[in-house]
Structures are given as structure tokens and as C-alpha cells.
Amino acid sequence: MDALKLISDSCLKSDPPQFNIGDTVAVYITIREGNKERVQKFEGTVIARKGSGVSETFTVRRLSYGVGVEKVFPIHSPRVGAVEVIRRGRVRRAKLYYLRGRVGKAAKVKEHIR
Numbered sequence: 001m002d003a004l005k006l007i008s009d010s011c012l013k014s015d016p017p018q019f020n021i022g023d024t025v026a027v028y029i030t031i032r033e034g035n036k037e038r039v040q041k042f043e044g045t046v047i048a049r050k051g052s053g054v055s056e057t058f059t060v061r062r063l064s065y066g067v068g069v070e071k072v073f074p075i076h077s078p079r080v081g082a083v084e085v086i087r088r089g090r091v092r093r094a095k096l097y098y099l100r101g102r103v104g105k106a107a108k109v110k111e112h113i114r
Contacts, residue, residue: 011054020091021094022087024045024085024087024089025046025070026086029080044069045061047059048094048095048096053068088114096109
């Protein structure tokens with residue numbers, strides 16, 4: 001078990017991104033197409049965080065041409081370059097799955113002013 005812990009600790013990022021549920025974030029992902037690599041930005045609202053340690057993930061939701069798109073990103077993945085917080089959200093839930101059934105202004109999260 002100690003060897004397994006050593007391996008998992010070496011895979012953890014030293015400074016994981018700091019964000020919460022309800023925040024609007026821009027996630028920069030490295031995408032490999034053939035022998036080329038490029039960075040793609042995915043911007044949306046964080047609706048969930050799951051797991052702990054190496055297997056910790058977060059789900060980002062956005063509307064693209066009127067269709068809801070959700071992507072799940074591992075926090076400690078080397079493919080996830082940076083997570084930039086664009087807007088802080090004020091929510092009272094740990095999971096915002098109720099946003100899936102809402103459209104337009106009803107799907108908006110109030111801003112948290114600090």
C-alpha cells in the first residue's frame with residue numbers, strides 16, 4: 001500500500017486550481033490531433049466536484065448553440081493546463097444538477113461579491 005500511495009502522490013499537482021461550485025471557469029485543455037498539439041478553451045459553470053486525491057474530477061456545463069454540453073475534467077491531469085476563474089458564483093448546493101432543466105436566465109447563477 002505504501003508503494004501505491006507513493007505513486008499517487010507523485011501524480012498530484014503541487015498547486016491545484018482554486019475554484020468552487022457555481023463559479024464560471026475557463027479550462028485550458030491540451031488536445032492532441034495526430035502529431036500536433038493545441039490548447040483548447042472550454043468555458044462554463046462548475047456544476048459538480050467529485051472524488052479526492054488523484055481521482056478528483058469536476059464537471060463544467062455550458063450552452064453551445066442552444067444545446068447543453070457538459071465535460072468532466074480530472075483536476076490532476078497533465079492535459080488540463082490551467083483553470084481560470086472568470087466569475088465567482090453564490091450557491092447553496094454541492095451539486096447544481098438542477099441547472100440541466102433550466103434555460104436562459106433561469107440557468108444563471110448569482111454572482112458572489114467579496
